[in-house]
Amino acid sequence: MQDFMIMEWVALAAICAATAFLAVTLLSRRGTNASLGPSSSVDAVWIFDGSELLDATREASEIFGQPQGSDDWSDLRDKLVPGFPGFPTSPSLVKASGQIIAPGSGLRDAKEVVCEWIDGITRVQMRNQPVRKSKGIGRAPRSDSEELRTLRVAINNAYYPVWRVDDDGSVSWFNTAYETLCMTVQGQKPGPDTGLFASQNEPPIPTKRARRSLTVPETGQKLWFDVSVVQTDAGTLCYAVNVNAVVEAEAAQRSFVQTLAKTFAQLSTGLAIFDRNRQLVLFNPALIDLTALPADFLSARPTLLSFFDRLRDQKMMPEPKNYGSWRDQMADLVEAAASGRYQETWSLPSGSVYSVSGRPHPDGAVAFLIEDITAEITLTRRFRSDLELGQAILDKIDDAIAVFSMEGNLTFSNKAYQKLWNVDPEKSFAQTGVLDAIRVWQEKCMATPVWGDIRDFVLIQENRAEWWAKIALTSGEVLICSIHPIHSGSTLINFSRSAAAPAPIREPALELNAD
Missing domain, CATH: 3.30.450.20 (PAS domain)
Structure with missing residues (x-):
């Protein structure tokens, strides 16, 4: 009986010891979670009552060291603000918002400081930034600070000048390309009053695009840009794209067109070019002389059918044998010209003889060439007549x-x-x-x-x-x-x-x- 009682006491003692151990373990874990929060146990945590530091974890003490004055919050802020620019200046800001998160400016070790107001106590925790879901598809998740740093690097390494203009017309922000362009053109770094483009001082509008030029003083070279202006809540953002190649190509094209126009003006062959919509887009003076069509009619860009209808009315083309099939004949003519197969000799009622050919042009255009070969035909006929006369004489x-x-x-x-x-x-x-x-x-x-x-x-x-x-x-x-x-x-x-x-x-x- 006595042995049985002893065994009961031993069992009771064991149960009490196990219960005590379990309670200590649970309380220890609870205390740790209360101090460090949901992150890992290596996070640094500070507990403040107002501006006075009450407690800190070992990791926090290694970072903060020993307070140097009575205002422990200011000392901690001085210590953390270089790496966490958003750290609040006083606990009252934390009390007003309930929670403030200050992201770190580093990219390799992405951390953040979380300041929370809990029943009159301010809890400050330095932890690793949680992984946030990315809105893009196929893009690795990243923190706000990392994205901000990436955007800064992207803007500063862009080849195109980007800058911001305030409502008063002053330049408040610019990227590296804008600074380089300012040094090239003005010989000095940009400032609030050193605007490059005149359009930036104009009243801002929702969207605007204009072509502007800048002159390099040393060489006199003109630099051309397409400047786009977009108004935002933060000010007016301006983007400049270098279009020197485009301007040079346009100038070369204009010069080429002028050269062609001068060449066409000297040709004795009439030229009429119709675009893919079969409207007259180009003609030369010889066409007016050969067809007797008014210049105002040709300048009005008539259609191809209207052009040939007018030629028929002016008796500047052979009379059709069947007026009922006139449209079908014109359709066949256009089809033959588009494939480069149209070549005819027109004998006009006036006695003149025209050689008319159709040639395809790029982008579905069609060109008609009209040449007066009356002199050649007359000479050929005369020569053939002389030969026939000589042959007749010798045959006798x-x-x-x-x-x-x-x-x-x-x-x-x-x-x-x-x-x-x-x-x-x-x-x-x-x-x-x-x-x-x-x-x-x-x-x-x-x-x-x-x-x-x-x-x-x-x-x-x-x-x-x-x-x-x-x-x-x-x-x-x-x-x-x-x-x-x-x-x-x-x-x-x-x-x-x-x-x-x-x-x-x-x-x-x-x-x-x-x-």
């Missing part, structure tokens, strides 16, 4: 005549020649050479060395003096063959049946049967 001559060029090709023959040798060179696709002609002559003549002399006379172009020789046909008829050098190295050969032979100028080297 009884002598057989053949003309060979310097290269030895047969260029002309009359009907007497064709009848004598029973050939028609006009019906042959290939050119007839002097050797081909000699073969025909040899077949119908007795053997004679005259043919070799004729060949040499035509091809070698030596000893260009007139001469003649007798040749005999296989039928026994004797012909007088006379050879005459004519213009441009050509040679005229005449076969005559005349009984009375002319006085010989030169006998062939080996004449057979001179009698």
Whole structure:
């Protein structure tokens, strides 16, 4: 019985000891949590009653050290404010807001100081910044201070000047590119009154964009910028983008267009360019002279169909055979011009002749070229008429005549020649050479060395003096063959049946049967 009681006392003592140990452990943890908060046990915590420091953790004591005066809050603020610029100046600010969080300015060790008002006690805790969710997709989470530092680095490393203008027109903030530009143009660092662009002193508006230029004093070079102005609650933000390349390209384009315009103005060929909407966008003075269309009509940018309708009304194009299919003809004309297949010769009622061609241009545009070829056509017709007249005259001559060029090709023959040798060179696709002609002559003549002399006379172009020789046909008829050098190295050969032979100028080297 006694042993049983002893065992009960031992068990009771063990239970009491375990309960005491558990209570101490729970109270210890509770006290730790009350001092350090939800963060890890390495956070530094200070407890203040007003400005007086009541307690601090070991980590906090290592940071703060020993207070140097009665105002412990001011000493702690002096210690923390370089790394935490937002640390409150007095506990009263914490009491008014309930909680103040001062983010650190460092990026590698991102920390923050949390000041809380708890039942008349101010609790200050230095802890690691909690990871906040990022609004962007695929972007690593970051703290507000880290994002602020990133934005500062991004703005200061931007190639474009950015600055802020207050309502009174003074420059209150700028980035590194603005400072560099100010040093280049003005030779001094920017200040509130050293504005670069005149537009910054104008009344701010919600959005504005204008092109401004700055001149470098040393070189006289102009720097061009597109300046955008955006009004915000913090002031007017200005952005300047360097557009020197754009300005130079525009100047080169204007110069090129002016050069083309001057060139087109000197052309005798009429030019009309229609854009992808088939409206006239460019024409030259020659078009007015050739088409007799008024300048005000062309300057009004008529459509392509209106342009050709007006040409038809002015009788400056051939009359259509069927007015009902006029639109279809114009559609076919535009389609052919867009593919570069339109080429026609217009014979006008006035007697003039125009050559009209259509050519495709970039971006769906179409160009029409109108050229007056009346003089060329008239000259060609006159030349063809002269040739026909000469041919008709020579065809009336009884002598057989053949003309060979310097290269030895047969260029002309009359009907007497064709009848004598029973050939028609006009019906042959290939050119007839002097050797081909000699073969025909040899077949119908007795053997004679005259043919070799004729060949040499035509091809070698030596000893260009007139001469003649007798040749005999296989039928026994004797012909007088006379050879005459004519213009441009050509040679005229005449076969005559005349009984009375002319006085010989030169006998062939080996004449057979001179009698």
